[in-house]
Amino acid sequence: MGETSADAVAPAGGVGPAGPLTPEAEAAKLLPFLASGARADLQAAAAKHVLALTGSGPGRALLAGQAALLRALVDLAVAPAPAPASDAARALVNLAADPGLHDPLLAAEPGLPARLLGRALDPQWPCAEEAAAALANLSREPAPCAALMAALVAAAPGESGLEQLVLALCTPGYNARAPLHYLGPVLSNLSQRPAARAFLLDPDRCVVQRLLPLTQYPDSTVRRGGVVGTLRNCCFEHRHHEWLLGPKVDILPFLLLPLAGPEDFSEEEMERLPVDLQYLPPDKQREPDPDIRKMLIEAIMLLTATASGRQQVRDQGAYLILRELHSWEPEPHVRVTCEKLIQVLIGDEPEHGMENLLEVQVPEDVEQQLQQLDRQEQEQCEREQQERELAPEPRAEGAAPT
Amino acid sequence: MEGPELEAISDDAMDSFLEKFQSQPYRGGFNEDQWEEEFEKIPLFMKKTPSEIDPKENPDLACLQSIIFDEERSPEEQAKTYKDEGNDYFKEKDYAKAVISYSEGLKKKCEDADLNAVLYTNRAAAQYYLGNIRSALNDVTAARKLKPCHLKAIVRGALCHLELKNFAEALNWCDEGLQVDAKEKKLLEMRAKADKLKRTEQRDIRKAKVKEKKEQNQNKALLHAIKARNIRLVSEAASEDEDSASEDLGELFLDGLSSENPYGARLSVDDQGRLSWPVLFLYPEYAQSDFISTFHEDSRFIDHLMVMFGEMPSWDSEQKYCPDNLEVYFEDEDRAELYRVPPKSTLLQVLQHPRYFVKALTPAFLVCVGSSPFCRNYLQGRKVHQVK
Numbered sequence: 001m002g003e004t005s006a007d008a009v010a011p012a013g014g015v016g017p018a019g020p021l022t023p024e025a026e027a028a029k030l031l032p033f034l035a036s037g038a039r040a041d042l043q044a045a046a047a048k049h050v051l052a053l054t055g056s057g058p059g060r061a062l063l064a065g066q067a068a069l070l071r072a073l074v075d076l077a078v079a080p081a082p083a084p085a086s087d088a089a090r091a092l093v094n095l096a097a098d099p100g101l102h103d104p105l106l107a108a109e110p111g112l113p114a115r116l117l118g119r120a121l122d123p124q125w126p127c128a129e130e131a132a133a134a135l136a137n138l139s140r141e142p143a144p145c146a147a148l149m150a151a152l153v154a155a156a157p158g159e160s161g162l163e164q165l166v167l168a169l170c171t172p173g174y175n176a177r178a179p180l181h182y183l184g185p186v187l188s189n190l191s192q193r194p195a196a197r198a199f200l201l202d203p204d205r206c207v208v209q210r211l212l213p214l215t216q217y218p219d220s221t222v223r224r225g226g227v228v229g230t231l232r233n234c235c236f237e238h239r240h241h242e243w244l245l246g247p248k249v250d251i252l253p254f255l256l257l258p259l260a261g262p263e264d265f266s267e268e269e270m271e272r273l274p275v276d277l278q279y280l281p282p283d284k285q286r287e288p289d290p291d292i293r294k295m296l297i298e299a300i301m302l303l304t305a306t307a308s309g310r311q312q313v314r315d316q317g318a319y320l321i322l323r324e325l326h327s328w329e330p331e332p333h334v335r336v337t338c339e340k341l342i343q344v345l346i347g348d349e350p351e352h353g354m355e356n357l358l359e360v361q362v363p364e365d366v367e368q369q370l371q372q373l374d375r376q377e378q379e380q381c382e383r384e385q386q387e388r389e390l391a392p393e394p395r396a397e398g399a400a401p402t
Numbered sequence: 403m404e405g406p407e408l409e410a411i412s413d414d415a416m417d418s419f420l421e422k423f424q425s426q427p428y429r430g431g432f433n434e435d436q437w438e439e440e441f442e443k444i445p446l447f448m449k450k451t452p453s454e455i456d457p458k459e460n461p462d463l464a465c466l467q468s469i470i471f472d473e474e475r476s477p478e479e480q481a482k483t484y485k486d487e488g489n490d491y492f493k494e495k496d497y498a499k500a501v502i503s504y505s506e507g508l509k510k511k512c513e514d515a516d517l518n519a520v521l522y523t524n525r526a527a528a529q530y531y532l533g534n535i536r537s538a539l540n541d542v543t544a545a546r547k548l549k550p551c552h553l554k555a556i557v558r559g560a561l562c563h564l565e566l567k568n569f570a571e572a573l574n575w576c577d578e579g580l581q582v583d584a585k586e587k588k589l590l591e592m593r594a595k596a597d598k599l600k601r602t603e604q605r606d607i608r609k610a611k612v613k614e615k616k617e618q619n620q621n622k623a624l625l626h627a628i629k630a631r632n633i634r635l636v637s638e639a640a641s642e643d644e645d646s647a648s649e650d651l652g653e654l655f656l657d658g659l660s661s662e663n664p665y666g667a668r669l670s671v672d673d674q675g676r677l678s679w680p681v682l683f684l685y686p687e688y689a690q691s692d693f694i695s696t697f698h699e700d701s702r703f704i705d706h707l708m709v710m711f712g713e714m715p716s717w718d719s720e721q722k723y724c725p726d727n728l729e730v731y732f733e734d735e736d737r738a739e740l741y742r743v744p745p746k747s748t749l750l751q752v753l754q755h756p757r758y759f760v761k762a763l764t765p766a767f768l769v770c771v772g773s774s775p776f777c778r779n780y781l782q783g784r785k786v787h788q789v790k
Contacts, residue, residue, distance in 0.1 A: 163584065170577075204585045206593055210577065248594055253601075275601050279608040 027053070027066050034072040034088075036079060044084035047076060051087045054094035064101055070108035077134075078115045081126070089130035092116070096137035102144050113144060114151035120183065121155075121164050123175045132182035136226075139189035148186075149193050162190070162199045163207070169223075170210045179219070184226020187211075191233035200230070201240045203248070208234060212254040215296070221289050224258075228295045231255065235302035238309070238358050245303060245312040252303065252313060253277060255296050256321045258287035263324045272317040290331040297322075297337045304344045307355040319345045332381040453499075477512035484510070485521055492528055500528040519549035526558050535565050551582045560592050569600030624669055627677055631699075631750065636759040667695035669763050676700060679749065682766040683710075687776040688717045699750035703730050703767075707745060722771045729772040731786070732758060732765075739785040743767065747789065755789060 032038060033046035050073060053059030063070065077088035095101045105112055113135065120131035138144040152161030168174045169183045190196040200207050214227040231251065235244070244251045253274035260277050262284040270278050287293045300318060304310045322342050329335040344357075354360045362370070432440050441447050445463050457464035484507030491500035504525035508518060526541035539562040545555035556579035563572035576593035579586060628635065667680040681697040684690075694706060707725045714721050730743040734757045743752050752758060753765060770777040 167581070204590075206577075206580055206584070206590055209593070209597070247598070250598075275605040278605050279612045281608065281611070 023062050024065065027062055027069060031066075031069050031072055034069065034076060036072070036075050036083075040082055040084055043076060044087065047073070047084060047087035047091065051091040051094070054091045057098075060095060060098050060101055063095065064104040067104065067108040070095075070105055074105075074109045074112055074115065077127070078119050078131070086127050086130065089127040089134065092134040093130055093137060096134045099141050102138060102141050105138075106144060106147065110147075113138060113148040114154065117148065117151050117155060117161070117165075120180070120186075121168050123168075125175065126177045128175045128180060129178035129182060132178070132180050132186060136182040136185035136189065139186055145189055145193065149190060149195060152190075153195075160199050162187075162196060165190075166200075166207055166210060169227075170214070179223075181220040181223040182226075184214075184220075184223040185229070186226070188226045188229030188233065191230045197234055197237055200234055201237055201244075203240075203243055208244070208251070209249055212249075212251060215254045215258050221292070224287070225289065225292050225295070228255075228258075228292050228299070232295045232299040232302065235299045236358070238302075238305050238356065241303055241306055241309045242312075245309060250274070252300070252316050252318065255300050255303075256316075256318055259293060259296055259325045260284065260321050261286050261324055261328060265320065269317070269320055273320065274316050277317070277321065286325070286328070290334050293325075293329070293331075294334045294337050297334070297341050301337070301341045301344065302358070304341070305356055305358040307349065310344065310349070314345055332384040333378075336377055336381060477510040478514050478517065481507040481510040481512040481514070481517055481521065483507075485517065485524065488521075488524055488528070492524065495531075497528040497531045501525055501532070504528065515548045519545040519552050519555065522548070523552060523555040523558060526555065526562075530558060530562060530565075535562050538562050539566075553579060553582050553586065556582065557586070557588050557592075560589065560596070564592060564596055564599075567599075567603070569596045569603060572596035573600065620671075624671055624677070627671055627675065631677075631754060633753045634756075634759045635763070636761055667693075670696070677750075679753075679760075680764045681749070682764055683769050684766060685717075685723075685769055686780060687770055687774065690715070690717050697749050697765075699753070700748050702746055702748050703743060703752075704745040707769075722774060727771045727773060728769055729777065731768040731770075733768065735759075737785075739787065740768070740781065741787045741789050743789050752789065757787075 030046045030049060033042040034050065038046075050063070050069070053063055073088050073091055076083060077085055077092050079085050079088075092105075095105060109115070116131045116135050116138070119125045120128050120135055122128060125131065135148060139148050152165065155161035155164070165183060165187060168180055169187060174180060187196075191200060199205075200211075208231070211227050211230060214223060215231070217224050217227070231254075234240070235251075243249060253276035256274070257276050260280060262280055262282045264282075265273070287296065300313060304313050319342065322338055322345070326335060326338045326342060329338055349355070350357070350360075442449065443460060443462075445460075445466055448463075451463070452460060455463050455467055484503050488500045488503030488507065491497070491503055504521045507521045508525070512518065522541045522545035526538040526545065529535075529538040529541060539559060542555040542559040542562065545552055546559070549555070556575055560572050560575035560579065563569075563575055573593060573596050576589045576596060579589045580593070583589075669680065670678050672678065677699045678696040679699065681694045683692040683694065685692075692710060697706065704725065707728055707730075711723055711725045711728065715723060725745075728745065730745055731740045732743060732752065732755075733740055737757075739757075741755065741757060749765070753760060758765075770780065
């Protein structure tokens with residue numbers, strides 16, 4: 001039986017561009033080879049072809065209309081060995097990166113978030129990294145993010161499925177075949193949802209505390225960025241600021257440490273810093289990714305929203321670190337963010353009744369003025385950026401302070 | 403409690419037993435003089451169980467014990483009895499005996515993994531209170547092998563690691579425990595504590611490294627300054643073997659620097675790059691000495707002598723040690739020769755003398771009164787050079 005079918009499909013083995021067929025018809029022809037029950041080598045070839053299609057906009061648009069094919073692709077991507085799941089999983093990553101595909105994907109397979117989640121958190125699953133990456137892409141949009149959140153709640157009744165996700169993220173070697181860096185952005189996206197933040201910030205548990213050391217995770221910008229994004233989102237919850245800044249969590253040193261360089265502070269200044277920032281070695285590197293640096297500064301900025309938060313941030317010597325960062329920072333837009341935070345730290349306290357910066361009502365005219373200023377600032381940054389790109393040499397000289 | 407077997411007594415027998423005392427006195431009662439001691443010997447009234455149960459001394463107790471630890475009962479039952487006994491000792495804070503009871507229970511090798519896990523965990527607790535942290539850790543590890551989710555074992559293990567200052571391990575145990583019960587208060591508290599201590603420890607390590615580096619740099623600067631001045635150093639350890647001494651001098655020197663000398667002073671360099679040495683003045687006539695903790699290399703001998711002998715020292719019984727009378731010498735030990743140093747020369751000038759060897763980073767000089775008979779006697783038969 002196998003032999004005959006092999007003969008039968010031989011001409012179709014070259015699933016490449018066939019002349020007279022429309023692209024839609026061609027894609028539809030792939031379906032039988034991709035579907036479960038097909039021979040593994042044919043599945044692999046079909047998946048490879050689909051993967052190639054997902055690399056281009058028109059290819060993805062084409063696939064968006066093929067619900068059955070998408071369903072088969074999902075089935076294959078989560079199918080256990082010996083099915084060739086990896087290319088199908090990669091194709092899903094590409095598709096999920098395109099927000100235009102989210103609706104077709106979820107329509108074709110409403111259980112997609114749950115199925116990917118199961119694979120991403122399966123310690124034995126060889127394609128868990130792809131599953132996590134597809135989830136990270138999917139969860140960027142509100143609707144799939146909500147679906148993922150629902151899947152997490154359903155996955156582990158009683159105990160939050162988020163705990164499993166955090167565990168996988170915080171346990172080195174959780175899956176020997178996948179580092180699961182992409183769980184960082186997954187968590188970051190999830191933390192936009194109040195329910196996720198409520199879990200992360202549950203004072204009766206130890207969740208956010210376990211994430212903190214990952215702000216220094218050396219091996220992956222993706223993981224670091226995801227964790228820092230998660231922490232920043234958590235910092236919007238000003239009711240939790242006191243707890244976050246207090247001894248039970250002590251979040252500030254973990255936000256400041258990646259921003260700190262190898263500066264040698266005086267003994268007196270050193271004593272004012274949190275222990276984690278004291279006596280850093282001369283080869284201490286700052287966070288290399290400017291976007292992550294910016295998020296770290298923004299997170300600290302959020303923590304200064306309340307009067308007591310500002311006090312706690314000031315007391316822990318944040319200014320010293322930011323001062324040094326500011327004189328070092330090569331990226332204009334990060335430097336601007338840094339300046340704003342420094343202004344809050346060294347500026348006067350706001351008037352009575354306006355202490356909580358996250359709750360202050362901004363009058364419309366003031367808001368418009370501020371937006372105008374933001375635009376100017378943005379333009380200024382872009383100009384600087386352009387100047388730097390056009391004339392890197394003199395610019396480098398100009399940026400003398402090292 | 404001698405007397406007839408109680409259990410054999412029926413009602414009739416009891417009557418006749420009691421009637422017996424109409425005609426003869428009861429002999430089983432307590433002795434008026436020592437009733438308290440006898441009272442104590444009855445198991446029911448014992449305030450404390452004897453540490454060793456001797457069947458001759460305490461026959462009743464020995465009987466009871468043999469009933470409790472009846473070899474015919476199942477290992478599980480026996481192990482459980484030992485566990486209860488251990489728990490009683492534990493409550494009395496008799497941890498050593500509790501350990502023995504739990505160990506006996508474990509020796510029964512019963513099949514009940516949970517019971518064995520409890521025995522291990524409880525023995526760990528007793529060991530912990532005895533200060534045997536390593537043994538406690540071994541026991542909780544064994545308990546977790548039998549029952550991986552046994553929270554008490556995990557809490558105890560985390561405590562042990564905290565006690566042993568293995569903060570990272572303590573954190574791991576806390577996290578594993580919180581996987582079993584995410585809201586366990588003790589674990590949450592301990593985790594925060596271990597984390598804090600771990601971070602402080604890491605700071606201390608970094609601080610020590612920075613300090614070490616700083617010292618190394620200082621020492622290098624000092625070594626460089628000494629070499630630039632052509633000052634010869636000799637280490638006491640290396641003086642035997644001149645060749646290797648010159649090779650290792652830098653290293654030996656640095657070793658010598660990092661340990662302060664017995665007087666708590668050390669060679670230092672000031673902002674202008676000038677050296678100050680700890681210097682020893684010896685007065686052989688009276689077997690006395692003075693230690694100058696910072697002798698600036700550009701200071702003259704006379705400057706120090708003026709200050710030091712501005713007043714007569716108490717040991718100067720003849721009152722002759724005044725600055726003008728003093729002569730300063732240094733000794734060339736290899737040749738057993740002396741060099742007389744003009745008091746107006748600076749320390750640096752003398753240290754640069756080709757026959758001056760600084761020993762143990764502390765230059766030493768002999769000081770005596772030139773005109774004294776002692777000095778003449780002391781110098782007699784030794785070759786004395788004049789330093790210009």
